[in-house]
Amino acid sequence: xxxxxxxxxxxxxxxxxxxxxxxxxxxxxxxxxxxxxxxxxxxxxxxxxxxxxxxxxxxxxxxxxxxxxxxxxxxxxxxxxxxxxxxxxxxxxxxxxxxxxxxxxxxxxxxxxxxxxxxxxxxxxxxxxxxxxxxxxxxxxxxxxxxxxxxxxxxxxxxxxxxxxxxxxxxxxxxxxxxxxxxxxxxxxxxxxxxxxxxxxxxxxxxxxxxxxxxxxxxxxxxxxxxxxxxxxxxxxxxxxxxxxxxxxxxxxxxxxxxxxxxxxxxxxxxxxxxxxxxxxxxxxxxxxxxxxxxxxxxxxxxxxxxxxxxxxxxxxxxxxxxxxxxxxxxxxxxxxxxxxxxxxxxxxxxxxxxxxxxxxxxxxxxxxxxxxxxxxxxxxxxxxxxxxxxxxxxxxxxxxxxxxxxxxxx
Amino acid sequence: xxxxxxxxxxxxxxxxxxxxxxxxxxxxxxxxxxxxxxxxxxxxxxxxxxxxxxxxxxxxxxxxxxxxxxxxxxxxxxxxxxxxxxxxxxxxxxxxxxxxxxxxxxxxxxxxxxxxxxxxxxxxxxxxxxxxxxxxxxxxxxxxxxxxxxxxxxxxxxxxxxxxxx
Ligand code: SF4
Numbered sequence: 001x002x003x004x005x006x007x008x009x010x011x012x013x014x015x016x017x018x019x020x021x022x023x024x025x026x027x028x029x030x031x032x033x034x035x036x037x038x039x040x041x042x043x044x045x046x047x048x049x050x051x052x053x054x055x056x057x058x059x060x061x062x063x064x065x066x067x068x069x070x071x072x073x074x075x076x077x078x079x080x081x082x083x084x085x086x087x088x089x090x091x092x093x094x095x096x097x098x099x100x101x102x103x104x105x106x107x108x109x110x111x112x113x114x115x116x117x118x119x120x121x122x123x124x125x126x127x128x129x130x131x132x133x134x135x136x137x138x139x140x141x142x143x144x145x146x147x148x149x150x151x152x153x154x155x156x157x158x159x160x161x162x163x164x165x166x167x168x169x170x171x172x173x174x175x176x177x178x179x180x181x182x183x184x185x186x187x188x189x190x191x192x193x194x195x196x197x198x199x200x201x202x203x204x205x206x207x208x209x210x211x212x213x214x215x216x217x218x219x220x221x222x223x224x225x226x227x228x229x230x231x232x233x234x235x236x237x238x239x240x241x242x243x244x245x246x247x248x249x250x251x252x253x254x255x256x257x258x259x260x261x262x263x264x265x266x267x268x269x270x271x272x273x274x275x276x277x278x279x280x281x282x283x284x285x286x287x288x289x290x291x292x293x294x295x296x297x298x299x300x301x302x303x304x305x306x307x308x309x310x311x312x313x314x315x316x317x318x319x320x321x322x323x324x325x326x327x328x329x330x331x332x333x334x335x336x337x338x339x340x341x342x343x344x345x346x347x348x349x350x351x352x353x354x355x356x357x358x359x360x361x362x363x364x365x366x367x368x369x370x371x372x373x374x375x376x377x378x379x380x381x382x383x384x385x386x387x388x389x390x391x392x393x394x395x396x397x398x399x400x401x402x403x404x405x406x407x408x409x410x411x
Numbered sequence: 412x413x414x415x416x417x418x419x420x421x422x423x424x425x426x427x428x429x430x431x432x433x434x435x436x437x438x439x440x441x442x443x444x445x446x447x448x449x450x451x452x453x454x455x456x457x458x459x460x461x462x463x464x465x466x467x468x469x470x471x472x473x474x475x476x477x478x479x480x481x482x483x484x485x486x487x488x489x490x491x492x493x494x495x496x497x498x499x500x501x502x503x504x505x506x507x508x509x510x511x512x513x514x515x516x517x518x519x520x521x522x523x524x525x526x527x528x529x530x531x532x533x534x535x536x537x538x539x540x541x542x543x544x545x546x547x548x549x550x551x552x553x554x555x556x557x558x559x560x561x562x563x564x565x566x567x568x569x570x571x572x573x574x575x576x577x
Contacts, residue, residue: 019555035441036481043566061437068438068448075441115479130505131481133565137575144444145555145575178475179425184502213476213501268425355478357433373520374477378453381515 001218005126006148008110016150025108025125028055028086029071030095031062031293032355033113033132034076040136048083049142055086057098060091062350066359071096092325093349095292096120099127100203101325105229105236111138111292115210116291116373121204123228124221124240125188149215150187150249151268152177156193157322158256163408165301166201167293167371167391169193169254170208171262175272176252183213185249188242194219199228200297207292208373209404211269214276215355261394263405266367266375266386275394275406284366284401287380289320289347290354293371296321296329298392299385303335305341305396306408312402317344320352343400356381369404371395414532415493415514417465419490419540421525422454424471428504431456431475431483440482447486464491467529469520471497476506484508485514496520496538509556512564518549533560 006151008219009022029037041048048054056076064070073090088098095112096119104110106124110117113135120127130138138144145303156169187209194202202219209217219225220241229237260274280411288294288302300319309319319339321327326350329337340346345360353360355374361381362368368380368387374388390398400410431452432446439446451458451468452523468487474497475483484507487495494514508515514556516531518538523529528541538547552556555577564567569575 019553020575021575032437032440033480036485040566066438068441072438072441089452099546112478114482115471115477117479129479129503131479131484131503133510134506135483137565137569141569141575143575145577147553150561179476180499180501183473184497215502356429357437357439361435374429375429376427376434376453376477378433379429381435 001188001220002126002149002151002216004243005109005304006146008107008395010375016148018148020146020148021143022146024138025145026053026055026103026109026110027135028057028095028099029113029135030057030059031073031076032060035072035131037113037136038075038079040133041140043365044136044140048085049140050086051252054139055088055097055103055122055242056080057088058090059094060351060355061225061357062348064090070327075282082395090315090350091239091359092326093326094291094294094351095157097295099223100372101232101323104228106225106238107241110259111135111144118210118214119203119207119291121217121223122199124218125214126218130210133165149184150183151186151188153251154187154189154254155251156189156254158193158277160256160259163261163406163411164242165391165393167203168259168262169256170205171264171272171389172254172259174208174211174270177212179270180213182209186216186218187214189217189219195222195396196200197226198297200295205294211373214339230233238308247289261391262374263394263404264389266388267377269373269375269389275387275404280322281388282371282402282405283315283398283404284358285358285362285368286315286317286395287368287370287372288355288395289352290372291322292373294320294322294326298328298371299330299335301340302392302396303338305393305400305407307338309400311343311399315399315402317399318347318353319344320359321349331378353380356377369395369398414530415465416530417493418463419449419523419525419529420455420458420470421466421523422470422556425473425476426454426470427477428475428480428483429477432486441553443482443486443489446482447489448544450486450490459490462490462492465493466491468471468492468495470495470519472499474500476501479570480501481507481511484511484513488513507558510565512560514560516549518547
């Protein structure tokens with residue numbers, strides 16, 4: 001699929017290993033990389049090639065917790081408005097969620113100055129992250145250079161068990177591949193389990209391929225993709241799928257029925273174990289949010305588990321919806337009321353504590369369990385704390401029990 | 412291309428961009444000289460205070476994994492590091508380093524010791540460890556990256572040519 005999409009954008013057929021110049025459908029950045037990108041654009045002395053295909057998001061440090069962040073956001077805001085590009089103010093949500101909701105379409109090439117740009121692969125787009133300078137050039141020229149990646153096929157078959165979600169598939173996959181097992185490659189998902197997943201679950205799969213080093217994580221677009229786009233009132237659906245006889249460098253088979261709820265242990269995302277094998281791990285903070293698992297479907301699972309229950313004494317729960325739409329939905333269907341009633345602190349849509357700058361930083365010696373995607377030392381803001389990763393369901397069960405717990409009994 | 416000369420600072424595998432430019436210093440991203448004071452702090456606290464111009468960062472596998480923050484190679488370059496040597500690099504970091512004009516060299520760093528004196532010849536693709544006397548060779552960069560590095564980074568490359576070409 002990557003070869004097909006890149007080929008369409010290079011104006012000729014291409015194959016893995018070649019370096020090509022390809023046109024780009026969407027370029028985006030955020031408050032974390034935007035100021036550096038804008039200074040590189042100024043250095044280049046070029047304008048945006050197509051402002052309508054360019055978007056700026058204020059999503060990382062929102063609402064601005066300090067002067068420096070506020071100033072950075074001002075740079076991004078003023079530049080975007082002046083250039084006539086898409087602009088999404090603090091509180092709108094995480095760039096990747098908004099790109100999925102409002103921009104990305106099957107068959108496109110999407111570039112963002114954020115490693116989790118791969119998320120949009122769930123809609124059948126070739127989406128990849130780059131740095132600020134690469135993006136400045138892509139925004140100015142409407143194209144970029146790409147090495148056409150080899151593809152790893154991941155085939156998931158069977159039924160996911162009770163309490164097992166796409167996050168567990170993603171963690172299992174990163175654990176299997178290792179943190180560089182898919183370096184420079186494109187991961188393509190297939191199999192009946194993925195076909196049956198809703199887009200929200202597919203977004204989690206694509207989101208985490210970068211944790212194995214992958215350049216892109218694609219899901220063929222299908223009727224579910226069409227349904228997702230139409231539910232948002234969007235046009236532009238088309239089917240994008242691999243050709244018969246497509247070449248794969250390798251195939252990884254995953255039997256969904258054998259997967260258990262998973263946890264990534266502190267320090268590296270690929271250090272993954274089933275919940276039942278981690279022993280009694282006491283948790284101080286539970287965080288549900290991020291571009292991996294902060295969608296309405298995730299919040300609903302958490303609410304279902306917390307409904308009629310209270311947080312374990314001493315455990316704090318922080319929930320950060322991934323977009324304003326998510327928050328509005330959660331208000332409408334009562335999810336928010338359940339979360340707050342159980343004792344959750346809900347923070348405005350954005351990245352939250354995922355990257356460690358605001359919204360629930362753990363104290364020295366504490367353990368945080370997060371529905372996010374990274375657990376490197378100090379990732380959640382404190383080098384003296386430990387970060388564990390799991391699905392929203394495991395997060396919720398843990399918030400109730402106080403130790404990392406299997407959500408099965410609550411569902 | 413000129414010869415690079417300096418001391419080796421050894422790091423392990425999987426040094427992430429969070430180790431290089433921690434998220435808690437997010438507010439310093441538009442103040443790179445201040446951010447650079449914390450470079451690699453979560454991997455080796457003695458690095459930032461001790462590094463001298465010309466030194467090398469010498470790491471294991473998968474250097475620079477994680478976030479796409481270009482601030483990471485930028486501040487490594489800013490403190491005077493002349494090149495990063497690693498057994499392998501994460502994709503985005505590799506691209507970013509070349510774009511900001513910081514050579515990223517893939518070679519077997521196992522036998523390089525902490526503090527060893529290294530001489531790197533980018534043109535010949537050779538690393539000489541003057542402390543242990545060994546010579547390592549490394550593969551040339553992909554063509555487009557070599558050109559970008561020769562120009563001193565992607566901005567200069569595009570400014571000179573007005574376009575991208577393979
Ligand atoms: S939610 Fe976390 S991983 Fe996602 S874009 Fe924000 S900081 Fe990055």
